[in-house]
Amino acid sequence: MKDRQKIRLDTPLTVRSAFQFPLQSPESRSEVVKGALLLLIPVVGWILNMGHRIEMTHRMQHGLPAWPAWVDYRRLMRDGTLTLLGMIQYHSPAVVVHFFAWYGDLPWLHVVGALLWTLATIAVPGYMSHYCFQRDPREIFDPLRAMRRVFQAGPGYWHAWAIALLALCLSFLGLIGLGIGFLFTSVWFWQVAGFSFATQFTRSFGLTALRDEE
Numbered sequence: 001m002k003d004r005q006k007i008r009l010d011t012p013l014t015v016r017s018a019f020q021f022p023l024q025s026p027e028s029r030s031e032v033v034k035g036a037l038l039l040l041i042p043v044v045g046w047i048l049n050m051g052h053r054i055e056m057t058h059r060m061q062h063g064l065p066a067w068p069a070w071v072d073y074r075r076l077m078r079d080g081t082l083t084l085l086g087m088i089q090y091h092s093p094a095v096v097v098h099f100f101a102w103y104g105d106l107p108w109l110h111v112v113g114a115l116l117w118t119l120a121t122i123a124v125p126g127y128m129s130h131y132c133f134q135r136d137p138r139e140i141f142d143p144l145r146a147m148r149r150v151f152q153a154g155p156g157y158w159h160a161w162a163i164a165l166l167a168l169c170l171s172f173l174g175l176i177g178l179g180i181g182f183l184f185t186s187v188w189f190w191q192v193a194g195f196s197f198a199t200q201f202t203r204s205f206g207l208t209a210l211r212d213e214e
Contacts, residue, residue, distance in 0.1 A: 005065045009057075009208075013156070013199045018163045022191035027067045032191065034070055036183040049187060050083055051076030053194040057132035061202055062209045079135065086127060086140035090120035123147045125157070128194075129201035133209075149201070156200045164193035 005028075007021045022032050035052060038045035055076060056066040070076075094117035101109030126146030130139040150157055167189045174185030202208060 005067070007195075008066075009060045009195075009199050009202045011199070013159065013163070013196060015163055015166065018192045018196045018199075019167065021195045022188050025067075031067055031070055032184060032187050035187040035191075039183050039187070044077075047080035047084060048073065048076050049080070049190065051078070051080035053190060054079040054083065054128075054132050054135075056191070057129065057194060057198040057202075058135065060198070061129075061133050061207050079131075082137055082140055083128065083131065087120075087124055089141060090123055090143055090146075091117060094120060119147070122150060125160070125197040125201065126150045126153075129198045129207055130205070132198065133202075133207040149205070153200055153204045156204065157197075160193075160196035160200045163196045164189075167192040 005024065007017050007024050011017050022028055031052070035049045038048050041048075052069050055069040055071065059069060060066050094113045097109060097113035097116055101107065101113055120143075123143055123146045126149040127140050127142070130149070131137070171182070171185040171189035174180075174182035
């Protein structure tokens, strides 16, 4: 069973391991394809893909192979919706500031909004891996605790960000031609990013409940 997934949360985090994680087996590649096809369903497909990444991480944190993770669609929808609401909460102050900057014709206020947006984006991974572990919604809606965990995670957190940003840039290659490939490269990117942050936070905070695999 262990040979089904050679790259796991205990694998050293490198560009190579992160980039190969979603593509390491026929099963993992088929789940990327399924995620890409689901993106054809507006909003719902994106939320389900978010839930899928949570399911993969949860399984690995509990000593199971990441796949199959397209299993309980109701649970995937719930997980994806809750984490999306967290993202909205974290970024809403920036949206409000940008609105007043536009409404009041105050260009300098856009700088404040951009700073708030950046801080919110940095904080989001601070709750994702913890929510994946126990699926406790209270882990999501506490921005200060999330930001505190970001700093507690140490330099490895920024290493994860570097890998995620590189994957993001490469994902835009999917726009070449008719752009259909972006459905697949964007799913690949999000899984690379999810694996990178999950690896760092799982190790930093001991988010594991290992058990023997069948």
